[in-house]
Amino acid sequence: MVRAVPAISVGMSGIALPDMSESGPPDPLARLGERLDRARARRDGQPAAEPGNSADLQRGVGLGFRTGIEFVVAIIVAIGLGWAIDRAAGTRPWGMIVLFFLGVGAGMLSVYRAVAGIRMPVGSRPLDKLDSGRKAKDAWDDEA
Amino acid sequence: MALEIQPLHQFTIERLIPLHIGRLDISYTNSALFMTIAVVLITALMLLGTRRAALVPGRWQSVAEMMYEFVADMVDTNAGHGARDFFPFVFTLFLFILFSNLLGLIPYSFTVTSHIIVTFALAAAVFIGVTIVGIVKHGWHFLRLFVPEGVPFILLFLLVPIELLSYFIRPFTLSIRLFANMLAGHTMLAIFGGFAAGVGFLAFFPLAINIALVGLELLVALLQAYVFAILTCLYLSDALHLH
Numbered sequence: 001m002v003r004a005v006p007a008i009s010v011g012m013s014g015i016a017l018p019d020m021s022e023s024g025p026p027d028p029l030a031r032l033g034e035r036l037d038r039a040r041a042r043r044d045g046q047p048a049a050e051p052g053n054s055a056d057l058q059r060g061v062g063l064g065f066r067t068g069i070e071f072v073v074a075i076i077v078a079i080g081l082g083w084a085i086d087r088a089a090g091t092r093p094w095g096m097i098v099l100f101f102l103g104v105g106a107g108m109l110s111v112y113r114a115v116a117g118i119r120m121p122v123g124s125r126p127l128d129k130l131d132s133g134r135k136a137k138d139a140w141d142d143e144a
Numbered sequence: 145m146a147l148e149i150q151p152l153h154q155f156t157i158e159r160l161i162p163l164h165i166g167r168l169d170i171s172y173t174n175s176a177l178f179m180t181i182a183v184v185l186i187t188a189l190m191l192l193g194t195r196r197a198a199l200v201p202g203r204w205q206s207v208a209e210m211m212y213e214f215v216a217d218m219v220d221t222n223a224g225h226g227a228r229d230f231f232p233f234v235f236t237l238f239l240f241i242l243f244s245n246l247l248g249l250i251p252y253s254f255t256v257t258s259h260i261i262v263t264f265a266l267a268a269a270v271f272i273g274v275t276i277v278g279i280v281k282h283g284w285h286f287l288r289l290f291v292p293e294g295v296p297f298i299l300l301f302l303l304v305p306i307e308l309l310s311y312f313i314r315p316f317t318l319s320i321r322l323f324a325n326m327l328a329g330h331t332m333l334a335i336f337g338g339f340a341a342g343v344g345f346l347a348f349f350p351l352a353i354n355i356a357l358v359g360l361e362l363l364v365a366l367l368q369a370y371v372f373a374i375l376t377c378l379y380l381s382d383a384l385h386l387h
Contacts, residue, residue: 069317069320069324070313073313073317073320074310076316077309077313077316078309078313081309099309102305105302105306106313109306109310110317
């Protein structure tokens with residue numbers, strides 16, 4: 001979709017300009033070719049605007065929705081857990097305090113993981129130290 | 145002019161067929177009704193889609209095949225090899241949430257997924273299932289999931305609790321994400337719908353917003369079903385392959 005836009009806009013300006021008066025009517029196919037070339041050059045000039053494939057886009061949107069709630073919920077659940085521990089063990093307020101900080105840590109960790117690499121599971125491990133199961137999976141992922 | 149907006153009224157559970165076993169209330173509610181409708185629709189779609197399987201698919205077969213391929217592709221890409229065994233589970237989950245979300249968009253219907261107990265039950269099923277899969281597949285080795293590698297020993301006292309916490313938070317994030325999105329969207333629709341009532345020709349403005357919101361809600365309905373399914377796949381991937 002995004003790719004098509006510059007081509008169309010170039011086409012529009014080509015039509016709007018009074019090219020015809022310069023040297024008679026040029027070959028319409030040649031003109032179309034010229035315009036396509038210009039559009040391609042313009043498109044290649046800005047690789048940043050290159051849209052990813054739809055799978056990447058979907059993953060990105062999913063990622064955005066994932067990270068937002070992850071952080072907040074981690075803290076809330078941790079506080080709730082701390083409160084429950086305090087209630088059960090009568091250690092108020094220490095359980096809540098400790099678990100609040102752990103919750104912040106867990107929330108940041110999950111956000112970091114979601115952003116740094118969506119496939120990074122609980123417990124990050126460098127990619128080159130993987131066992132056989134994961135290696136096969138990665139190879140498989142690469143070809144997909 | 146009393147504008148009576150009850151945006152949360154739509155989430156009321158009503159007993160359609162009261163049923164009690166002892167002190168247990170197992171009434172057939174409007175929530176259960178819409179779950180039933182979702183399941184019936186999914187079954188009907190799949191049966192229609194596969195009844196006359198042709199090389200060149202018809203309309204129903206196309207829809208069924210597209211959904212199948214979409215989820216199969218998702219499972220393959222995100223859960224890695226060996227995850228195909230769990231395809232039926234993810235497929236069922238995805239379709240159930242998708243249909244519940246979409247059914248909820250029909251005016252006067254009930255959105256099953258706007259109740260946290262429903263989404264939490266789904267998420268808990270995923271969580272418990274994934275944990276069992278991990279333990280069955282790896283035994284005690286599964287606990288290695290909580291021990292980050294290449295970390296000084298002292299730091300483990302801090303990191304293992306954090307890892308444990310972030311693991312046990314999964315069912316909550318999974319369920320709250322879906323529930324909050326549906327609840328917020330439908331509440332917003334109801335609020336703007338309420339604005340439109342009793343303001344005469346000015347009703348055009350809230351209605352225009354509502355039209356845009358319905359489009360947004362459609363996106364959210366699809367996206368949340370997708371996110372739920374894809375996170376299930378990622379959790380499965382963790383359990384199957386550890387690191």
